[in-house]
Amino acid sequence: MSHSTQETLVRLDSVTKSYDGDRTIIDNLSLAIYDGEFVTLLGPSGCGKTTVLRLIAGLEECSAGRILLGGQEITHLGPEQRNVNTVFQSYALFPHMTVYDNVAFGLRTAKVPEGEIKPRVIEALKMVQLDAMASRKPDQLSGGQQQRIAIARAVVNRPKVLLLDESLSALDYKLRKQMQIELKQLQRKLGITFIFVTHDQEEALSMSDRILVMREGEVVQTGTPKEIYETPASRFVAEFIGESNLFAAEVLEPMKERHYRCDISGKIYPVYSEKPLQLGSKINVLLRPEDLRLEEIPADGDSEFLTGTVTERTYKGMTLDSVIALDNGQQIQVSEFFNEDDPDVDHSLGQRVAVTWVPSWEVVLPYDGQ
Numbered sequence: 001m002s003h004s005t006q007e008t009l010v011r012l013d014s015v016t017k018s019y020d021g022d023r024t025i026i027d028n029l030s031l032a033i034y035d036g037e038f039v040t041l042l043g044p045s046g047c048g049k050t051t052v053l054r055l056i057a058g059l060e061e062c063s064a065g066r067i068l069l070g071g072q073e074i075t076h077l078g079p080e081q082r083n084v085n086t087v088f089q090s091y092a093l094f095p096h097m098t099v100y101d102n103v104a105f106g107l108r109t110a111k112v113p114e115g116e117i118k119p120r121v122i123e124a125l126k127m128v129q130l131d132a133m134a135s136r137k138p139d140q141l142s143g144g145q146q147q148r149i150a151i152a153r154a155v156v157n158r159p160k161v162l163l164l165d166e167s168l169s170a171l172d173y174k175l176r177k178q179m180q181i182e183l184k185q186l187q188r189k190l191g192i193t194f195i196f197v198t199h200d201q202e203e204a205l206s207m208s209d210r211i212l213v214m215r216e217g218e219v220v221q222t223g224t225p226k227e228i229y230e231t232p233a234s235r236f237v238a239e240f241i242g243e244s245n246l247f248a249a250e251v252l253e254p255m256k257e258r259h260y261r262c263d264i265s266g267k268i269y270p271v272y273s274e275k276p277l278q279l280g281s282k283i284n285v286l287l288r289p290e291d292l293r294l295e296e297i298p299a300d301g302d303s304e305f306l307t308g309t310v311t312e313r314t315y316k317g318m319t320l321d322s323v324i325a326l327d328n329g330q331q332i333q334v335s336e337f338f339n340e341d342d343p344d345v346d347h348s349l350g351q352r353v354a355v356t357w358v359p360s361w362e363v364v365l366p367y368d369g370q
């Protein structure tokens with residue numbers, strides 16, 4: 001999706017948040033969220049994702065900086081004065097109220113005329129396919145259904161932005177997968193901007209239009225799931241999102257355009273780089289397990305490529321995953337498509353293999369001494 005024509009809906013402008021006067025959680029953070037997108041704040045526990053969400057919701061006050069919604073400054077407005085709603089991890093449904101009353105609650109508080117409330121509640125419940133359960137109490141619903149009610153309650157007063165804080169983490173694996181799809185479909189249907197917080201990289205990749213990767217209160221990379229996965233800008237992002245193998249390499253000489261002959265533990269590989277590389281410099285080369293290929297070699301044979309021994313084999317249905325102990329001491333992960341007709345699938349533990357990869361799929365990262 002192109003954002004060149006899209007309007008910024010939420011803007012954080014040099015926002016800082018400190019607790020107790022000195023502990024700075026968010027330091028001078030600026031970011032833009034576009035109208036109608038599904039954006040995910042992704043990062044390890046404690047990196048400040050929830051804090052950013054609570055600042056946007058108005059549940060925390062900025063220590064410095066400004067927050068704008070639709071071009072209007074909302075920095076000092078209370079939560080109820082912002083056109084923003086939050087779905088919390090715990091759902092926070094009122095246990096003594098029916099599903100209908102839970103969803104109607106916000107409209108009644110906002111003094112919406114009673115005649116208008118009913119069609120809107122029914123509409124919201126239909127949207128999450130729970131209109132048949134309007135008279136039930138929350139404890140008569142499954143976790144997934146409670147989650148949907150929480151969403152219906154949050155969208156019934158048509159907020160511009162819906163904030164979702166780890167909203168799927170309480171669900172079991174299968175239900176979470178199903179809710180990921182439903183939530184994405186619902187977001188498209190409603191056209192409301194969703195800001196989703198998770199530490200689950202798989203969830204972020206499968207649901208988001210755009211991911212903001214956070215680390216220690218900073219956004220370290222922004223991009224589509226494909227961009228973040230395929231061209232991580234740092235070792236941190238590469239390792240946080242998906243499995244990765246990192247090779248230390250030395251740049252020997254230029255080859256064809258954007259390709260360099262590189263030395264990886266004494267073996268020579270061509271490496272693709274977007275940016276010009278300095279000859280003689282050290283780099284890290286990132287390769288995902290699915291980029292790598294294994295070639296069989298005789299037990300006493302050598303290869304022009306890195307060699308090692310298969311130490312683990314896991315059949316995953318679609319793929320055959322291996323752990324290889326390279327002769328240089330490094331351990332790498334390889335994920336190959338499983339092909340029953342391929343006689344090589346019987347690769348056994350202890351087998352000697354050479355490692356190659358799909359040309360030009362390398363991602364060059366700055367060398368970090370490892």
Ligand SMILES: Nc1ncnc2c1ncn2[C@@H]1O[C@H](COP(=O)(O)OP(=O)(O)OP(=O)(O)O)[C@@H](O)[C@H]1O
Nearest residue numbers: 019023025043044045046047048049050051052199
């Ligand atoms: N009220 C508070 N007072 C002091 N420190 C706080 C407060 N709330 C959060 N923090 C601290 O701010 C940091 C960021 O917390 P935050 O909840 O935003 O992280 P997170 O990325 O959402 O983590 P998680 O995924 O574990 O929820 C943490 O170190 C936390 O201890």
